[in-house]
Amino acid sequence: MPTFSDFQQARISDLQIEPIILDEPISIDQLPTPALTIDLDILDKNMLKMQSHVNAAGLGLRCHTKMHKSPIIARKQIAAGAIGVCCATISEAEVMLAGGITKILITSPVVTDDKIRRLLALCQKSSEVEIVVDYIQGADRISALAGEMNLNVGVLVDLDPGMGRTGIEPGQKALELVQHIGDACPNLTFNGLQMYIGNCMHVHGFEKRRDKYLHLISRGIETKKLLETNGIQVPVFSGGGTGTYNIDAQLGALTDLQAGSYMFMDVEYRDIGGQGTETFLDFEPSLFSLVTAISKPQDRLITVDAGIKCLATDTGYPEFRDIEGATYHFGGDEHGIIQLNNASREINLGDRLSVITPHCDPTVNLYDYYYPYRQGTVTEIWPISARGRSQ
Numbered sequence: 001m002p003t004f005s006d007f008q009q010a011r012i013s014d015l016q017i018e019p020i021i022l023d024e025p026i027s028i029d030q031l032p033t034p035a036l037t038i039d040l041d042i043l044d045k046n047m048l049k050m051q052s053h054v055n056a057a058g059l060g061l062r063c064h065t066k067m068h069k070s071p072i073i074a075r076k077q078i079a080a081g082a083i084g085v086c087c088a089t090i091s092e093a094e095v096m097l098a099g100g101i102t103k104i105l106i107t108s109p110v111v112t113d114d115k116i117r118r119l120l121a122l123c124q125k126s127s128e129v130e131i132v133v134d135y136i137q138g139a140d141r142i143s144a145l146a147g148e149m150n151l152n153v154g155v156l157v158d159l160d161p162g163m164g165r166t167g168i169e170p171g172q173k174a175l176e177l178v179q180h181i182g183d184a185c186p187n188l189t190f191n192g193l194q195m196y197i198g199n200c201m202h203v204h205g206f207e208k209r210r211d212k213y214l215h216l217i218s219r220g221i222e223t224k225k226l227l228e229t230n231g232i233q234v235p236v237f238s239g240g241g242t243g244t245y246n247i248d249a250q251l252g253a254l255t256d257l258q259a260g261s262y263m264f265m266d267v268e269y270r271d272i273g274g275q276g277t278e279t280f281l282d283f284e285p286s287l288f289s290l291v292t293a294i295s296k297p298q299d300r301l302i303t304v305d306a307g308i309k310c311l312a313t314d315t316g317y318p319e320f321r322d323i324e325g326a327t328y329h330f331g332g333d334e335h336g337i338i339q340l341n342n343a344s345r346e347i348n349l350g351d352r353l354s355v356i357t358p359h360c361d362p363t364v365n366l367y368d369y370y371y372p373y374r375q376g377t378v379t380e381i382w383p384i385s386a387r388g389r390s391q
């Protein structure tokens with residue numbers, strides 16, 4: 001009979017992390033659908049574009065891995081020049097560390113002893129594991145438990161950008177928390193600030209997005225100055241995402257960018273609009289659900305084998321990669337109903353179609369494996385090792 005802690009341990013030791021190399025390559029047309037595929041040429045292009053962008057701006061790239069959940073992809077990003085990764089949860093961080101990534105920032109606070117002990121187990125394995133704190137209670141408890149283990153934990157203070165989700169109010173309250181960490185938390189080291197302005201990333205229209213972002217981040221910039229005026233060094237100011245990557249570069253306030261979605265892109269991001277363009281074209285979709293047409297119940301309708309069990313529905317509908325005039329509607333758990341309105345090509349039963357996912361992060365969380373390909377050929381299969389790791 002395993003104990004609960006044995007069970008938790010096994011969830012890490014039994015992880016499938018490494019690529020499965022096929023003895024014989026297969027065509028993506030041979031994959032069972034629905035399948036989550038990655039066009040590797042586009043993935044590489046997106047990765048290198050973002051990396052050269054941050055390099056030119058003098059920013060570090062601390063890419064968020066909450067969307068791809070794969071140490072294989074994280075390693076590619078580090079090899080391309082990223083300074084480290086971000087994770088949203090302790091269990092995502094456990095997976096990244098098991099996959100050989102050592103510089104990890106956990107971007108959500110933890111306050112309960114079970115999570116703090118798991119955090120400290122990570123810190124024992126890598127001194128480069130850091131976490132955000134946004135409340136005195138959490139900071140005190142991490143410091144106390146770290147003290148019992150003779151550990152020191154690097155922390156960033158998370159600032160609320162006005163979203164009311166996590167983070168302490170910028171300004172005086174943030175200063176008090178940082179001072180408290182310095183005065184009363186001997187086992188924490190204050191490494192800087194985090195301000196991820198999630199309520200800005202999907203604002204439609206570049207100018208509107210930039211104006212809102214500049215307004216909101218100004219409170220973070222003021223907070224950094226306030227700390228410095230009070231004699232506190234702020235080596236790190238981390239934040240930003242795919243929707244603000246070029247605004248952040250010009251502004252020069254952050255030390256590192258936490259962008260994630262640029263690697264895969266999705267319909268939600270594509271529709272935010274770019275600088276002088278209706279759609280956001282700076283990064284191209286590289287992630288596609290491959291689906292099959294399985295039924296034709298009515299004229300001008302065709303059904304595919306992909307419903308809400310394989311396409312996240314929170315932000316809208318998937319779109320076809322290369323068909324115009326075919327509109328996807330969710331048809332339940334396992335089905336999507338495609339309405340054909342002068343479709344740019346005929347769709348027959350058995351045809352395989354690639355759709356751009358509505359929202360990449362929760363869609364990825366629905367699959368066990370990626371099928372990465374170049375020119376339509378799959379040579380290896382990548383486990384989505386951190387899928388379901390929300391704890």
Ligand SMILES: Cc1ncc(COP(=O)(O)O)c(C=O)c1O
Pocket residue numbers: 064067086107196198201240241242243258259260261262
């Ligand atoms: C704290 C934090 N940082 C960075 C990101 C990545 O942002 P994006 O996917 O917009 O690039 C997210 C995404 O939700 C996030 O929550």
